Amino acid sequence: MLAKVAMIGGGSWATAIIKMLSNNIKEKEIFWWMRNTDAIEHIKKYHHNPNYLSAAEVKIPETNISDNISEIISAANYIILNVPAAFLKETLKDVEPEDFKGKKIVSAIKGIVPDENQIIGEFLNEKFQVPFEDILVISGPCHAEEVALEKLSYLTIASIDVEAATYFASLLSTRYIKTNVSDDIFGTEYAAVLKNIYAVASGICHGVGYGDNFQAVLISNAIREINRFVNAVHPISRDIKESAYLGDLLVTAYSQFSRNRTFGNMIGKGYTVKSAQLEMNMIAEGYYAASCMHVINKKYKVDMPISRAVYAVLYEKHAPQIEMALLTEQLS
Numbered sequence: 001m002l003a004k005v006a007m008i009g010g011g012s013w014a015t016a017i018i019k020m021l022s023n024n025i026k027e028k029e030i031f032w033w034m035r036n037t038d039a040i041e042h043i044k045k046y047h048h049n050p051n052y053l054s055a056a057e058v059k060i061p062e063t064n065i066s067d068n069i070s071e072i073i074s075a076a077n078y079i080i081l082n083v084p085a086a087f088l089k090e091t092l093k094d095v096e097p098e099d100f101k102g103k104k105i106v107s108a109i110k111g112i113v114p115d116e117n118q119i120i121g122e123f124l125n126e127k128f129q130v131p132f133e134d135i136l137v138i139s140g141p142c143h144a145e146e147v148a149l150e151k152l153s154y155l156t157i158a159s160i161d162v163e164a165a166t167y168f169a170s171l172l173s174t175r176y177i178k179t180n181v182s183d184d185i186f187g188t189e190y191a192a193v194l195k196n197i198y199a200v201a202s203g204i205c206h207g208v209g210y211g212d213n214f215q216a217v218l219i220s221n222a223i224r225e226i227n228r229f230v231n232a233v234h235p236i237s238r239d240i241k242e243s244a245y246l247g248d249l250l251v252t253a254y255s256q257f258s259r260n261r262t263f264g265n266m267i268g269k270g271y272t273v274k275s276a277q278l279e280m281n282m283i284a285e286g287y288y289a290a291s292c293m294h295v296i297n298k299k300y301k302v303d304m305p306i307s308r309a310v311y312a313v314l315y316e317k318h319a320p321q322i323e324m325a326l327l328t329e330q331l332s
């Protein structure tokens with residue numbers, strides 16, 4: 001059966017995945033939903049997304065592109081959700097559980113749905129009755145900007161249905177994209193959410209003046225926090241050093257392209273949350289995740305000093321300089 005893939009979202013990661021899908025040689029039909037009608041007209045006319053990855057001139061092929069989400073979802077059998085988690089409920093407000101029935105729903109989102117405090121898989125399962133077997137997750141250390149430049153990158157596709165994950169991975173692989181497959185949807189999602197908080201921490205530390213030596217200690221502690229948390233939520237045998245976990249943490253904490261690190265750096269330098277968000281024009285998921293994880297961890301009570309420190313800076317207005325100094329006393 002010919003794969004029909006729908007992309008829901010019009011940001012940088014959506015644009016990068018559209019590029020992968022269109023550079024991949026397997027025959028497929030691509031459908032694309034975004035809310036911005038001016039961008040839709042621009043893409044139809046000039047084959048570039050005017051607002052995201054525009055500097056790299058990512059070429060968009062002839063695509064079925066529309067702002068009618070129901071039409072786009074009904075046309076496809078693989079639906080990639082790719083808006084920041086904070087906007088997922090609004091994006092899917094006119095979508096019914098019936099619309100997702102019999103389709104594979106792929107989350108490319110690395111975030112938690114606010115208010116619900118659920119990872120995307122749990123949210124889809126509870127609100128749209130999508131069986132867990134029909135949920136796929138795209139993760140791994142991979143910035144959209146490097147995809148645009150065709151720099152070698154590795155993605156992990158996770159699903160309980162490993163055969164579906166393997167097939168979907170085969171639609172993404174290209175000369176510059178290699179893929180791994182995993183069955184750990186819960187660990188993969190939570191690790192991707194948490195690394196955004198640690199990338200914010202990394203940026204804050206850089207912003208207040210800590211150097212590479214401390215950064216290495218921070219990230220060594222961060223991977224242990226991730227390990228403790230995913231083991232508490234979903235205790236299976238996994239190697240936390242795999243690229244979907246440790247690799248994603250490293251790239252987000254260190255890369256010049258990371259939205260979360262950039263956001264944290266501004267906070268460390270004294271910007272308010274509002275002004276940092278306005279300056280960026282892109283979404284740092286770690287900001288929302290810090291609050292959601294604070295709530296979720298009330299249930300699990302995992303020791304997470306870095307996550308707690310980021311929450312204190314972003315939501316309790318603690319001074320970054322003081323909060324990070326207190327944190328240094330808790331790391332080893």
Ligand SMILES: NC(=O)C1=CN([C@@H]2O[C@H](COP(=O)(O)OP(=O)(O)OC[C@H]3O[C@@H](n4cnc5c(N)ncnc54)[C@H](OP(=O)(O)O)[C@@H]3O)[C@@H](O)[C@H]2O)C=CC1
Pocket residue numbers: 009010011012013014035036051052082083084085087090091108109110111142143144145281282283284285
């Ligand atoms: N960028 C990357 O390298 C990677 C991102 N991800 C994940 O992909 C997901 C999407 O992020 P990314 O593509 O980077 O996002 P961007 O910051 O590039 O784009 C933001 C997106 O959010 C939309 N948006 C902004 N405000 C609203 C709103 N109020 N209501 C509805 N939609 C809104 C924008 O639409 P509009 O343009 O119309 O304003 C745009 O589509 C995130 O979960 C991220 O963690 C995962 C791996 C890599």
Ligand SMILES: O=C(CO)COP(=O)(O)O
Pocket residue numbers: 110140141142143196199248251252257258259260261283284285
């Ligand atoms: O998940 C990512 C890279 O793997 C993207 O991280 P940022 O949102 O911080 O850029």
